[in-house]
Amino acid sequence: MAKSKTIFICSACGTNSAKWIGHCPSCGEWNTYQEEQILTSNNKPEDQVWKKLIHSEPSKPVRLDLIKEGVLERIETQDVELNRALGGGLVKGSVILLAGQPGIGKSTLLLQLALLVRLQKVLYVSGEESEEQIKIRAQRLNHYQQNCYLYSEINIDRILQEAAKLKAELLIIDSIQTLIGDNSTSIPGSISQIRDCTHEIIRFAKESSTPVFIIGHITKEGDIAGPKLLEHMVDTVLHFEGDKHYSYRILRTIKNRFGSTDELSLYQMSHSGLVPVANPSELLLSQHDERLSGSAISSTLEGLRPLLVETQALVGSTVYSTPQRVSTGFDNRKLSMLLAVLEKRCGFHFGIQDVFLNIAGGIKINDPALDLAVVASLISSLEDHPLHRQICFAGEVGLSGEIRAVSRIDLRIQEAERQGFKAICISKFNGNITLSKNSKIKIVQLNTVIELYEKVFAKA
Numbered sequence: 127m128a129k130s131k132t133i134f135i136c137s138a139c140g141t142n143s144a145k146w147i148g149h150c151p152s153c154g155e156w157n158t159y160q161e162e163q164i165l166t167s168n169n170k171p172e173d174q175v176w177k178k179l180i181h182s183e184p185s186k187p188v189r190l191d192l193i194k195e196g197v198l199e200r201i202e203t204q205d206v207e208l209n210r211a212l213g214g215g216l217v218k219g220s221v222i223l224l225a226g227q228p229g230i231g232k233s234t235l236l237l238q239l240a241l242l243v244r245l246q247k248v249l250y251v252s253g254e255e256s257e258e259q260i261k262i263r264a265q266r267l268n269h270y271q272q273n274c275y276l277y278s279e280i281n282i283d284r285i286l287q288e289a290a291k292l293k294a295e296l297l298i299i300d301s302i303q304t305l306i307g308d309n310s311t312s313i314p315g316s317i318s319q320i321r322d323c324t325h326e327i328i329r330f331a332k333e334s335s336t337p338v339f340i341i342g343h344i345t346k347e348g349d350i351a352g353p354k355l356l357e358h359m360v361d362t363v364l365h366f367e368g369d370k371h372y373s374y375r376i377l378r379t380i381k382n383r384f385g386s387t388d389e390l391s392l393y394q395m396s397h398s399g400l401v402p403v404a405n406p407s408e409l410l411l412s413q414h415d416e417r418l419s420g421s422a423i424s425s426t427l428e429g430l431r432p433l434l435v436e437t438q439a440l441v442g443s444t445v446y447s448t449p450q451r452v453s454t455g456f457d458n459r460k461l462s463m464l465l466a467v468l469e470k471r472c473g474f475h476f477g478i479q480d481v482f483l484n485i486a487g488g489i490k491i492n493d494p495a496l497d498l499a500v501v502a503s504l505i506s507s508l509e510d511h512p513l514h515r516q517i518c519f520a521g522e523v524g525l526s527g528e529i530r531a532v533s534r535i536d537l538r539i540q541e542a543e544r545q546g547f548k549a550i551c552i553s554k555f556n557g558n559i560t561l562s563k564n565s566k567i568k569i570v571q572l573n574t575v576i577e578l579y580e581k582v583f584a585k586a
């Protein structure tokens with residue numbers, strides 16, 4: 127009879143130990159060991175998984191020059207944003223992990239894919255919802271497809287058997303944390319369970335050349351729940367992010383064995399599913415009013431995708447003993463640093479002012495080029511001096527008040543011009559910029575924040 131035993135598994139690398147350890151000797155991470163109950167019997171199921179893997183594909187070493195160049199077969203998904211995130215379509219036999227917080231729209235995105243993709247048979251498996259619930263969602267999405275099969279099941283062996291029987295050309299599994307195997311030794315969602323089920327899925331995908339999407343949940347800290355190992359095992363990792371108070375959703379490519387990781391796709395959640403956003407800058411800037419002070423537009427870059435975003439600052443006399451510094455969508459420490467630079471290097475007095483900073487649209491951008499627009503919006507609010515509507519910014523601000531060069535300035539300038547901006551302020555250190563002949567945008571090259579004040583604020 128099977129007995130229950132407790133072991134501890136490192137969530138970062140999957141090493142196990144009989145006792146809890148604070149510092150993993152294998153990967154060096156701290157506090158990653160988690161307790162797990164496993165069933166033990168003479169016929170160790172964990173060994174069986176490994177045995178299956180070892181014996182499934184007998185192959186021999188091959189000399190590099192004798193290997194034929196393979197052509198990646200890709201399936202176009204009818205969703206331009208998803209195609210972009212995957213590096214140009216779905217690669218046959220690849221395993222893709224889609225991770226995101228609950229309620230962000232993971233199930234919606236993949237059901238939409240299942241309904242839209244032009245394949246003979248698609249199997250959508252859910253361990254979280256019944257077939258009826260998924261049908262209601264599909265009706266909401268308003269796409270009808272004869273080729274989509276729904277299956278409510280959590281047993282991975284049965285799922286893969288059914289997928290093989292059906293000859294599904296695409297398999298979607300919602301979610302990896304709900305799965306359990308026939309030879310299961312621990313509960314669904316545990317590290318060893320996730321690891322073993324993923325092995326089975328990868329084996330199935332490679333053997334049958336079926337692309338598989340796996341949905342994964344995210345912990346409070348923003349990591350994919352389960353072993354870090356999971357991310358190493360799959361071919362592609364996509365993160366679905368967004369602020370629940372806004373309808374925008376960002377699909378970010380974190381890892382891609384078949385494409386670039388600099389991709390970023392945008393969607394808007396509507397009452398009938400997710401709609402790809404082709405021109406995000408237009409959408410993010412449409413609510414701008416030129417007469418308001420404290421607003422500046424930044425030409426930022428997310429991956430390789432230029433995005434124009436609006437930074438809004440509100441600076442006012444404080445009524446508290448300690449002035450407030452609150453920022454949304456921008457690092458608070460970076461804001462404090464920029465305020466210190468403005469105070470020390472340029473003589474602006476923010477010491478007795480409350481400062482609120484907001485990146486409009488609920489999009490979190492991690493681009494140093496945002497600094498210059500933040501500084502411009504802070505000065506604009508402090509002086510109550512609205513900036514000209516058709517000017518935008520792209521530059522990093524250093525501790526001595528210098529404006530530093532940022533990457534891919536050509537892409538940023540092109541996007542600013544495409545959105546109808548007449549001038550862009552950038553760093554002097556970006557050097558000579560060659561623009562296309564038809565380009566009319568004025569490039570203002572700045573050395574320091576003082577120069578920004580003199581050139582942009584004094585004149586306007």
Ligand code: TYD
Binds near residue numbers: 226227228234396
């Ligand atoms: P869901 O795909 O269930 O999220 P996840 O699988 O990531 O947990 O989507 C959740 C939210 O999306 C839910 O609050 C309802 C909303 N929604 C829409 O706004 N429009 C729609 O067409 C659909 C299907 C869902």
Ligand code: MG
Binds near residue numbers: 232233234254300
């Ligand atoms: Mg879901």
